[in-house]
Amino acid sequence: MAIPYVDPDICTGCELCTQVAENTFVMNDDGVAEVITPAGDSEETIQEAIDSCPVEAISLKED
Ligand code: SF4
Numbered sequence: 690m691a692i693p694y695v696d697p698d699i700c701t702g703c704e705l706c707t708q709v710a711e712n713t714f715v716m717n718d719d720g721v722a723e724v725i726t727p728a729g730d731s732e733e734t735i736q737e738a739i740d741s742c743p744v745e746a747i748s749l750k751e752d
Contacts, residue, residue, distance in 0.1 A: 693735055693750075697721045697723075700742075700744070710734045713735055
């Protein structure tokens with residue numbers, strides 16, 4: 690299974706992914722998105738969050 694990963698150096702903190710896939714991504718204390726539960730949402734929803742990121746900060750890593 691592919692695990693989503695947010696690159697904190699690229700994330701601008703727009704919060705979009707946390708709104709699209711709210712069970713997978715949260716904003717952390719540094720103001721960037723972080724994965725809390727890798728499969729918190731369906732694959733489709735996680736992909737939608739990846740596609741919605743304006744700076745392409747989210748990638749999928751194969752397990
Ligand atoms: S959508 Fe992209 S830039 Fe916005 S909070 Fe999520 S990872 Fe960061």
